[in-house]
Amino acid sequence: MLRLASILYSLIGTTLAGSLVIAAxxxxxxxxxxxxxAAVAGFIVAVPVSWLVAKQIVEEG
Structure with a gap:
């Protein structure tokens, strides 16, 4: 699950960081x-978000 979470982090982190920079x-x-x-906050918030998304994907499959 860590591997999936790290792949998701690369997508979720950039998305959240970009969204927060645009909001700023x-x-x-x-x-x-x-x-x-704002960019650092987006990358930090993306850690638990990507873990939760990976957990939901693993539980569904």
């Missing part, structure tokens, strides 16, 4: 610090 830009933050914080 829409809210008016246009300096480096808030954009980096």
């Amino acid at each position: 830009l829409v809210m008016g933050y246009d300096t480096l610090s808030p954009i980096l914080i």
Whole structure:
């Protein structure tokens, strides 16, 4: 399951990080610090999300 979670992390992490960066830009933050914080937050949040998605996939199959 770790292998599946790591593959999913590569997809989910970039998606969440990109979404949070776009959200930060829409809210008016246009300096480096808030954009980096949003990207890092997306990658951190993606760890448990990818684990839960992998767990659901394994339980279904």
